[in-house]
Amino acid sequence: YANDTTILARLDSPSSCHLLQDDLTQVVDWSIANHLRFRHAKSAAMRFSAQMRVQPPCYSMSGTRAPVATHLQILGVTLTPTLDFTIHVSSIVAKARRTLGFVTRVSRFCGPEGFRVLYTAMVLPRLEYCAAIWSPHQAHLSQRLEGVQRRATRTLLARSCWPLARSQSYEDRLRGVNWRSLDHRRVVARVKFLCRLLDGS
Structure with missing residues (x-):
């Protein structure tokens, strides 16, 4: 840049x-x-x-x-004249899905912790880069973003031999892997960003 x-x-x-x-x-x-x-x-x-x-x-x-x-x-x-971030969300979801597919393949023999580390290092940053700026208020966009992590929780729990990995709700799977929803993480990011702005840092 x-x-x-x-x-x-x-x-x-x-x-x-x-x-x-x-x-x-x-x-x-x-x-x-x-x-x-x-x-x-x-x-x-x-x-x-x-x-x-x-x-x-x-x-x-x-x-x-x-x-x-x-x-x-x-x-x-990605910015548009009306500051509608639909195009941006669609782009990062597509990239995150491709990256998650790659991580799933290469971590096949690394165990659940290997998958967790790679997801945190390679997929999560794609879903959260500058999220305080573009965080969507539309439910359908939030669901598209959350869909990437839904898939990741199923994969992680399945590799951990969790008996209900496929049938549990997303919220239960999040508790099982000790993660927060992406929506919650974006709220925290917005609050931190606002505090830094008010603090002048």
Whole structure:
């Protein structure tokens, strides 16, 4: 991410749009002067708004108009104009499922603790990276995320020779492996993030 640049501004009047274009022009001029040219093909503009119909942004870099993006990935988080994180959740669930499948295969002869360590190290970070930012309020998205861990608890208990690994409820399996639900972990992450913001740390 060292070579990525993001410019954000609050736009509440036509003049603020012109000011943002002026800032963008200055940044581009600076990059040219320091031989750090931007790649226009990878540049894009997006306007965040709760309204479904807003005027699309119109900005240019060195005379080249920046295309309007329907979604952007910034520091690993996929953003949309309405800050609906459905695309982001779908992406991380797909990646987490693939990683869980890989972990399940390679830990076949490692025993339950080997699976637990690999899940915690490789799958859980995919499900929780920057979760304080994108944590969904929609039940169906939360269930999709939780589905990855549901599968992991079944695998872990089955390898522990737990007699009711397949028939127990998800909540009982969580207690059996001493894990918290992903929803609970995201709530804790949001509270910690808010405390750090208020504390200035």
